Amino acid sequence: MTQLALVIDLNVCVGCHACVISCKEWNTSGNAGSLSDLHPYGKDPTGTFFNRVQTFEVGEFPKTETVHFPKSCLHCEDPPCVPVCPTGASYKREEDGIVLVDYDKCIGCKYCSWSCPYGARELDEKQKVMKKCTLCVDRIYDEALPESERKPACVMSCPPAARLFGDIHDPESDVSIAIREAGGYQLMPEWGTQPANHYLPRRKTRMTIHQDELVRADNPLNKEHYAEPEFDDPSLDDVTSW
Amino acid sequence: MHPAFSVILLTTLIGMGQGLFLALYTEQVYSSLQVLDASRDGQFYGIGSAIAVVLLIAGLLASFFHLGHPERAWRSAAMWRTSWLSREVILLPGFIFFVFLYGVTHLFGLDTTIMNIGAVAVTLSLVLGMIATALGFLLFVATGMIYACIRFLQEWHTPLTVINYLLLGTASGFTFATAYAAYYAPELVSFYAGWAIVLTSTALITRLSSLIRNKRLKPRSTLQSAIGVRHSGISQQAQGSMGGSFNTREFFHGKSDLFFKSIKYIFLVMVFLIPIILLAISFYQPSKMLLLSTITVQYIGLMAERWFFFAQANHPQNIYYQTIS
Numbered sequence: 396m397t398q399l400a401l402v403i404d405l406n407v408c409v410g411c412h413a414c415v416i417s418c419k420e421w422n423t424s425g426n427a428g429s430l431s432d433l434h435p436y437g438k439d440p441t442g443t444f445f446n447r448v449q450t451f452e453v454g455e456f457p458k459t460e461t462v463h464f465p466k467s468c469l470h471c472e473d474p475p476c477v478p479v480c481p482t483g484a485s486y487k488r489e490e491d492g493i494v495l496v497d498y499d500k501c502i503g504c505k506y507c508s509w510s511c512p513y514g515a516r517e518l519d520e521k522q523k524v525m526k527k528c529t530l531c532v533d534r535i536y537d538e539a540l541p542e543s544e545r546k547p548a549c550v551m552s553c554p555p556a557a558r559l560f561g562d563i564h565d566p567e568s569d570v571s572i573a574i575r576e577a578g579g580y581q582l583m584p585e586w587g588t589q590p591a592n593h594y595l596p597r598r599k600t601r602m603t604i605h606q607d608e609l610v611r612a613d614n615p616l617n618k619e620h621y622a623e624p625e626f627d628d629p630s631l632d633d634v635t636s637w
Numbered sequence: 638m639h640p641a642f643s644v645i646l647l648t649t650l651i652g653m654g655q656g657l658f659l660a661l662y663t664e665q666v667y668s669s670l671q672v673l674d675a676s677r678d679g680q681f682y683g684i685g686s687a688i689a690v691v692l693l694i695a696g697l698l699a700s701f702f703h704l705g706h707p708e709r710a711w712r713s714a715a716m717w718r719t720s721w722l723s724r725e726v727i728l729l730p731g732f733i734f735f736v737f738l739y740g741v742t743h744l745f746g747l748d749t750t751i752m753n754i755g756a757v758a759v760t761l762s763l764v765l766g767m768i769a770t771a772l773g774f775l776l777f778v779a780t781g782m783i784y785a786c787i788r789f790l791q792e793w794h795t796p797l798t799v800i801n802y803l804l805l806g807t808a809s810g811f812t813f814a815t816a817y818a819a820y821y822a823p824e825l826v827s828f829y830a831g832w833a834i835v836l837t838s839t840a841l842i843t844r845l846s847s848l849i850r851n852k853r854l855k856p857r858s859t860l861q862s863a864i865g866v867r868h869s870g871i872s873q874q875a876q877g878s879m880g881g882s883f884n885t886r887e888f889f890h891g892k893s894d895l896f897f898k899s900i901k902y903i904f905l906v907m908v909f910l911i912p913i914i915l916l917a918i919s920f921y922q923p924s925k926m927l928l929l930s931t932i933t934v935q936y937i938g939l940m941a942e943r944w945f946f947f948a949q950a951n952h953p954q955n956i957y958y959q960t961i962s
Contacts, residue, residue, distance in 0.1 A: 503705015524704025
């Protein structure tokens with residue numbers, strides 16, 4: 396069994412929104428149709444996106460930290476959005492675990508979006524069907540592309556490489572190693588949806604310095620301390636046999 | 638959640654239609670068991686069923702308005718094995734069909750006795766009505782379960798949701814039947830008014846129970862589990878869009894706290910208090926106008942109840958959409 400997924404490193408993400416833009420660019424130009432925008436140059440521009448970067452502030456000034464948080468469909472291993480779909484338009488692929496929507500079957504009832512705790516699904520206001528991240532399914536299997544480019548558009552574009560892509564069921568894949576060794580976690584584990592996408596936590600590089608490390612123990616400028624043995628003390632000749 | 642007017646109409650109209658049919662059939666069963674004397678002529682059941690069918694079809698039509706692609710609605714019968722919405726889509730037309738047959742049997746005098754069990758004559762309409770009753774109850778369960786089965790909406794994820802849909806639907810149906818009886822069979826007003834009071838009062842108990850339950854709910858998801866950062870002081874700075882998104886339109890009711898709270902008291906008064914008082918008066922002094930206003934008040938109240946039902950549900954995805962920027 397294969398389960399393709401993204402692993403997003405929050406320690407690396409700088410919140411540049413490059414993944415959002417490249418996702419929109421690739422998927423709005425794809426053969427599945429455009430991701431429509433409503434009044435993009437008006438007062439309240441709104442549109443359909445598969446991927447959004449949100450920003451959170453952790454802590455109180457001055458001890459604050461900014462966390463940029465990219466959010467897209469997590470391709471749950473037990474996707475709650477799939478069984479509720481009345482038409483079967485929402486489905487999870489057996490072969491690679493990608494959760495997809497068949498835009499030709501979707502009736503736009505929005506019921507699946509109610510059954511997703513992450514808010515990963517968005518209704519396209521023009522096409523009136525439910526849309527969500529496809530993990531660039533039209534890209535990752537495209538043999539016309541060089542093998543190094545058979546990755547989701549967001550992964551390709553991320554400048555600091557905060558996004559990894561691979562099979563989380565293969566224990567030796569890059570993503571599995573990253574999850575295992577860098578403390579990868581799932582969002583809202585309390586619902587038991589088993590999201591395939593994982594996040595790597597913020598990590599701090601800290602050095603602990605003890606007082607004795609501040610003074611150099613073997614300082615050559617120190618006068619060497621030589622204790623003169625007492626007359627009664629055993630001399631070296633008494634304790635060694637050479 | 639954002640309450641869609643079409644879904645409010647759908648659930649209240651079909652609930653009342655189902656209740657009205659059940660009221661008609663209850664009366665027929667009582668009459669054939671000779672609990673009530675002098676059974677009504679076919680017209681009483683026939684016209685009543687016709688009204689029920691109109692209510693149900695109106696509800697069905699309303700449901701199309703919340704679909705993005707109404708022309709593909711037929712596809713929604715496909716996944717009945719897993720989806721309660723799909724089950725409702727199958728049950729609703731099935732129920733309408735049997736209520737239609739039941740009404741036609743009565744209206745055109747096609748009712749014949751199939752067999753006799755003791756002194757009770759089992760007629761064709763009794764059998765058709767039995768099938769329709771079973772479908773009607775299943776339809777209540779399916780409608781309620783559409784909401785109750787979503788575990789993320791904790792306000793809905795309780796058996797009380799199904800019970801409330803059942804009781805509020807039958808209560809409004811019996812109130813409707815009381816008003817209907819005032820015009821076509823005045824001797825039945827007290828019978829229906831009695832049942833309407835019993836059902837409305839029971840619905841009051843279960844609806845209050847769900848209000849109390851929901852008040853004590855603790856959201857299962859927090860901002861901490863939503864982004865996986867363990868800190869008590871996290872605040873959102875940006876949600877990835879400036880002009881809102883589907884997530885901000887679909888999952889927030891967008892009304893003030895005062896409006897939200899006042900709707901609760903409005904529906905408690907209009908669905909339960911006023912109708913119970915008016916029905917109690919009608920029990921002793923039937924009046925057509927009084928009963929018409931009773932069902933009108935209760936129906937408007939039910940729309941407010943349904944609005945509140947949707948608006949009260951707090952979706953965990955809202956955690957990600959607290960601040961625009």
